[in-house]
Amino acid sequence: MARLLARFAEDMFWLARNMERAENLARILDVNETFSRDARGSQNWLSIVHLHADAEPFFKKHQAATANTVIHYYMLDAENPSSILSCLKMARDNARTLRPLISTELWTQINMFHAWMKGLSPVEVGRADLSRVCSKIKEGCQTHTGILEGTLYRDEGWYFYQLGKLLERADQSTRMLDIKYHMLLPSAAEVGSPLDVSQWNALLRSAAGYHAYRRVQPRGMSPASVAGFLIFNPAFPRSLAVCVAQIDEIVMRLRQRYGLRAGNRTLEILDGIRGTLANRSIEMVLGGGLHEFLDWVQLQLISITDDLGMSFFGHSATPDQAA
Numbered sequence: 001m002a003r004l005l006a007r008f009a010e011d012m013f014w015l016a017r018n019m020e021r022a023e024n025l026a027r028i029l030d031v032n033e034t035f036s037r038d039a040r041g042s043q044n045w046l047s048i049v050h051l052h053a054d055a056e057p058f059f060k061k062h063q064a065a066t067a068n069t070v071i072h073y074y075m076l077d078a079e080n081p082s083s084i085l086s087c088l089k090m091a092r093d094n095a096r097t098l099r100p101l102i103s104t105e106l107w108t109q110i111n112m113f114h115a116w117m118k119g120l121s122p123v124e125v126g127r128a129d130l131s132r133v134c135s136k137i138k139e140g141c142q143t144h145t146g147i148l149e150g151t152l153y154r155d156e157g158w159y160f161y162q163l164g165k166l167l168e169r170a171d172q173s174t175r176m177l178d179i180k181y182h183m184l185l186p187s188a189a190e191v192g193s194p195l196d197v198s199q200w201n202a203l204l205r206s207a208a209g210y211h212a213y214r215r216v217q218p219r220g221m222s223p224a225s226v227a228g229f230l231i232f233n234p235a236f237p238r239s240l241a242v243c244v245a246q247i248d249e250i251v252m253r254l255r256q257r258y259g260l261r262a263g264n265r266t267l268e269i270l271d272g273i274r275g276t277l278a279n280r281s282i283e284m285v286l287g288g289g290l291h292e293f294l295d296w297v298q299l300q301l302i303s304i305t306d307d308l309g310m311s312f313f314g315h316s317a318t319p320d321q322a323a
Helices: 003-034 046-051 055-061 067-075 084-097 104-118 130-151 156-184 194-206 210-216 223-232 240-258 264-278 282-288 290-313
Strands: none
Touching: 003 046, 003 067, 003 084, 003 130, 003 156, 003 194, 003 290, 046 055, 046 067, 046 156, 055 067, 067 084, 084 104, 104 130, 156 194, 156 223, 156 240, 156 290, 194 210, 194 223, 210 223, 223 240, 223 282, 240 264, 264 290, 282 290
């Protein structure tokens, strides 16, 4: 790839990942405030810190994972590269580089979205207004997606945007399931209780999968069925199976349609993941250890990100990006 095209491809890739991260995080914070309550009626905010593997930097700044500290850290902390403010700033920086390729409408929306987020005060993102602010963030991210879908030219840049979006979705879904699954496993007395069901509802809502899950499982809910849905379902757009299949298809199209020869390692990794999914059931995954399986998947996704970086962008992903 020419250097200019490689730069644009990389910015497309990370524009998608940053916007997807911002939307996912807004959904997680909103769901945690609204639905995720433990037996004492309080939320487990520490789980969000663990979800993003941020324990070390978080506790350097805060003594405890309370609602106020976690919300501020993941909403407005400009020093936290995982915060929504940081994601939108990085997305805006990506979009600035891409000005020759994206529409005026898309640039204007990202620019205004970031400016609105930057102007929020800690009081405005407090618990009383958290749901409203998270709804506006999700709407902003979805508006971005709609404008991009309707205006972005379908060339190589489009495909690299899709790669970033799908890799981020696969990463977030598997990471969330890994952290939440064992935390939510109830005692024998809680199985099937309203608290038990509400916790699994919250996990599905965090992955934007509650209503889709109910189309498959209109009655009842179990840890195995929820995990199986997020990993194996062939029709849910955020399942691991769908994301991996679409990533494979996009890399093949880049190679066939545009004559790009790189990406062999990525295709090998994808083939390994797809083969594993095809030969296992959720019962087999749980029997062998869900954490071990998802940890393996996470390592494969990081390897794909690094290979795409080396193959198409001229360098491997940075540690923050690969996370």
